[in-house]
Amino acid sequence: MRTIALATGVLLATSLLAGCGSGDDAEPHEDSSSAASGGSTDTTKGAEAGECATSLTATYPDGTEAVLDTTAQAAELGDGTAYTFYVGDYEIPDEGIGVDTVLPPEGSRLAVVFLTAFNATSPLEEIAPGTTVEVTDELDVLTFSTILYAGGTAAQSATDATGELTVVAVDDSSICVELDYDDAEKSLSGRISAPIHDSPY
Structure with missing residues (x-):
């Protein structure tokens, strides 16, 4: 990633927090519009978000x-x-969801994934089920990046980054994504099923 993209990602990491839970009762979005710039959409992949289970395998710089x-x-x-x-x-x-800094306690691990368009100047479409994006260093294009934390130590390099992320399902209260990411110092693969919390940003 370019330096400006990484800097933006780090800023988001230290300003946003979301809460845990599930959204089994909500209906998935029926939005069939095209994905934001840089992504593609196939709404046939939109299963119930609540049916997705979280399991991410993370490989840290020390192996x-x-x-x-x-x-x-x-x-x-x-x-x-x-x-x-x-x-x-x-x-x-849960406190401070979407606002406060998120850092794991000593001895714990955390993955942060940003699904966004860095330095976006064009209007973005609402992200829909089936949206697929790839890692890119282009600005104003929907992409994703990652940071891995082990206690207070952050692995945030994006050197030689490659990967793909697909929105499996999204409804009014939860979202499920599947991703496969790799760079020169770390890797991350699996699924995330998470409740959605509004952020003022």
């Missing part, structure tokens, strides 16, 4: 492999045009 599946949370940005996901191996508090 440690961890399964993150205890808590998943999502902050909705721009009326559903972007999301920030948090997945930990610990219970992430």
Whole structure:
């Protein structure tokens, strides 16, 4: 990623928090419009968001492999045009959802995934089921990036980053995504199922 994209991602990581839970009772969006710039949409993939289970396998720079599946949370940005996901191996508090800093306690691990368009200047479409995006260093294009935390240590390099993320399902209260990501120092793959919480950003 370009430096400006990474800087934007880090800023979001330290300003957003989403809460845990599930949205089994909500109906999925019927939005069949095209995805935001840089993404594609296939609404036939839109299963119930509540049917998705969180399980992310993260490989850290030191070679440690961890399964993150205890808590998943999502902050909705721009009326559903972007999301920030948090997945930990610990219970992430609900207080300050979408506003406060999210950092894991010592001995715990956290993955942060940003689904957004960095330095967006064009209007973005609401993200719909079936939206698929790839990692890119282009600005004003829907993409995603990741940060892995082990306690207070952050792995946030995006050197040689590649990957793809698909929105499996999204409804009024929850979202499910599937991703496969790899860069020069870390990797992340699996599914995230998280409740959606509004953010003022």
